[in-house]
Amino acid sequence: MSLLSVRGISKRFGGLTAVDDVSFEVFEGTIKALIGPNGAGKSTLFNLLTGFERPDAGSVSFGGTALGGKRPHEVVRVGLARTFQNTQLFEEMTGAENVLVGMHPTMRTGFMAGALRLPSTRAEERDARERVGHLLRLVGADQYADTPAADVPHGVRRLLEIARALATSPRLLLLDEPAAGLNNAETRTLATCLRRIRDDGITILVVEHDMGLVMDVSEEIVVLDRGRKIAEGPPLLIQKDAAVIEAYLGEEAVYA
Amino acid sequence: MARFLTPRILGRALPVVACGVLFLVPMLTDDRYLFKVLTFVGLNVIVIAGLALLFGFAGQISLGHAAFVGIGAYTCGYLTAARGVPWIVAVIAGTVLAGVGGFLLAIPSLRLKGHYLAMATLGFNEIMSVLFVELRPVTGGNDGLRGIPFASIGAWKIDTPAGNYLLVWGVAVVVLLLTANIIRTRPGRAMRALHGSELGALASGVDTGRLKTEVFALSAGIAGLAGALYASSVGFISPSTFSLEFSVLLIAMVVIGGAGSLAGPVAACALLTLLPYADALIPGLSKELIALIQDWEADISGFVMILVLLFAPGGLAALGRRLGGTSARGAGGVQ
Known part of the structure; x- marks a missing residue:
């Protein structure tokens, strides 16, 4: 059953379209990964889902109720909890x-x-x-x-x-680059931890750059590039997807 | 013996001992001047308990707290002196009115942080300072409000310096206890979270906007309570008391005492309040020295605040913890 459903969501900052007409579903009890090169719009998408930013178009529904217009602390109370790319601890x-x-x-x-x-x-x-x-x-x-x-x-x-x-x-846990800055042993601990959380019945949507972790834990992957969804599917198919390889190689060619 | 004096036990015992000494004072002396001075300390301690919540724990600055003290003082003074309202009702009215003032100021200030919040609250203090002078029928203008009756409940009148001292410190101890409890429980944790990271607090489901207005109103209400008690224990109030200068001194007390602590600001409050009245506690100080201290009072507190910010950002609270040898930085509660 679909727990989170994102439909045609868009966000513009001035002339830049950070998230462009993105749609996908997250099914209950699964781990889904959101990947893409730097600046693909992953963190913006997270902010849209959790009420930290307002979408310019599109809708998000969670467990059948619309999240439109809910503020961050209200989103948490509905059952979506998040972490931050730059940890926001006290x-x-x-x-x-x-x-x-x-x-x-x-x-x-x-x-x-x-x-x-x-x-x-x-x-x-x-x-x-x-x-x-x-x-x-x-x-x-x-x-x-x-x-x-x-x-x-x-x-x-x-x-x-x-x-x-x-x-x-929460019913859905949104993790923004949980493996950033972790060493291999810590990343393995994290993977175990994520599976344990999923087995406790909590659905996970994770933004991650560490491909090892993504391929290891996720059942489904959504790939964003320059704000658009360019691919979606199980890890094995995503690894072979021409558009995905192009997006990542293109980035490396630019940044190499 | 010494091994029983762990920081934890000291932390619990010190407030109890301090309370004991406070309430023993009237049995040891009948020096009116000493009572007057210690009553001022108690009144400031009440204000500081509220300001420590707002500024030290929730991280929201207010340079307008003197104005809230003023609202409480004028409300209580006017109602008892000019309207013959029972004292207890007037004190409650002063507290509530100051709290409502804090609530109303907090709403437009919600969008402001740091320097901008400081400026907005500073502006509020200036506006209220003008109102205290201009609302002549209520406040008595520059001449102030005279003949405010002493505290009384029914036929029982608290009209001695010792009685007022006990009344003010009784209220101060209760306020400190309630404040310490708030800090240790859910609302206090939410405040410290807001101070630490507003994004993190929001992501934890804390309605930070609502929390800010609540803390602002509570803190302003506590300041109003101190003001109301001030009016009835001194009997005369004038606008200059509730000036921006007093607001700055209050902030200095919290900074010197240390953010995230209650005991630190209370200690700083006692020290800074006693400074110009050093002769009441230390007999034999020369008149010239006292006059010098009184002339330079603002400069001394300002200078100490700069020193603290530069060399001991944790204030007295951090110094105390270092002396006690603990690193219980996050232990919360009464540190």
């Missing part, structure tokens, strides 16, 4: 606290209840901290629970952001 807060912030939409304590530390608040805090411990173990970052995010190694920062996104109880 540097002064510990690993556990970072993930606790992700519990924000599912918790209830307001200013009044928090100020008085009502019994319901304490119970909620306890439950939330327990779940955070579970999430940190799931992504393999539990040893950094009490370390300020600023002092956490780069690879773990990405895992913390994934744990924070998972804390919002």
Whole structure:
């Protein structure tokens, strides 16, 4: 069943069309990858899906409801959680606290209840901290629970952001270049982690440059080039697709 | 013995000991001047608790907090002195009105960050300073508002310096406790998240726009509460008290105390408030020295703030943690 369906979405910045009439579907329980050369519009597309940018045309529907006009924090509450290409952690807060912030939409304590530390608040805090411990173990970052995010190694920062996104109880997880800056061992850990999340019933859409990871974990791939979708299909077919090879070789020819 | 004095235990024990000393003071002395000075410290501590939430934790600057103190003070003063409204009602009115003022200022300021937010709130303080002078029928203009009655609940009147001292510090301790609780729970974490990365907070489902207005209103309301208590404990208010200069001093207290801390700004607040009244605490200081300090008060706090920004960006809170030997930077709560 299609969980996310993107129809004819476009975004222009001045004279540049960053995303040009892109359509695709993400099926429930799968890992789908979004690839393409630099400047293909991948991050813009992510921003359109999560409410950080407004599309100029097209529509996005998630689990049957339209996402048009929803603001970022509302999109999260519907069940789409994201990470960022440049990690957006709360540097002064510990690993556990970072993930606790992700519990924000599912918790209830307001200013009044928090100020008085009502019994319901304490119970909620306890439950939330327990779940955070579970999430940190799931992504393999539990040893950094009490370390300020600023002092956490780069690879773990990405895992913390994934744990924070998972804390919002999403149905769809959008990961923006989770393997960027990771070494081989860390990338393998990440791949295991992504499969584990998928097996927990969470659908994943991932933007990634690391072809090894993409071919390894994804069931379907969408290829963007200069804002347009140029190919879509399973990894083995994408690897042989003439338009895709052209897009990537073309880029290398320019940047070599 | 020494091994029991871990930072954690010290962190819990210090506030309790501080409270104990505070409430013992009236039994040890009946020096009216000392009570007056310590009452000012308590009033500023209340304002600082709210400003630390807004600026130190949520990262939203306000150079208009003196104006909120003024709104609370004039509301309470006018209602009790000119309208005969019961004190407790007037205090609540002052608190709520300042909170509403903060809410209304926050809405247009939502789009502003950093310097621009500083300018907008600075402008608000200037506008209110003019209004405090020009709304003569309510505020008494430049002459100020006189004859504001002491705090009273029913027939019980708090009209001694010691009584006012206890009232103000009682409220201050409650405000600090509630603030510390907020910091430790969901709304406080959302505030610190907003400070750390607004994008990250949005992606975690925090409605940052709403959070900013809520914190602004709460912080302004707390400032209004301090203002209302100030009016009834001093009995006379005039516009110059609620000037931009006071707003800047309040921000200096939070900066010197350290962002992301409650104890640091409270300590800085006590030090900076006591500075011009050093003679009340340290007997035997020469009159010339006190006069010198009073003349240079603003310069001293400004100079200290620059030093802190350059050499100890974490402020007193970070220094305290370094002395305590902990690295619990993210421990939140009452550090």
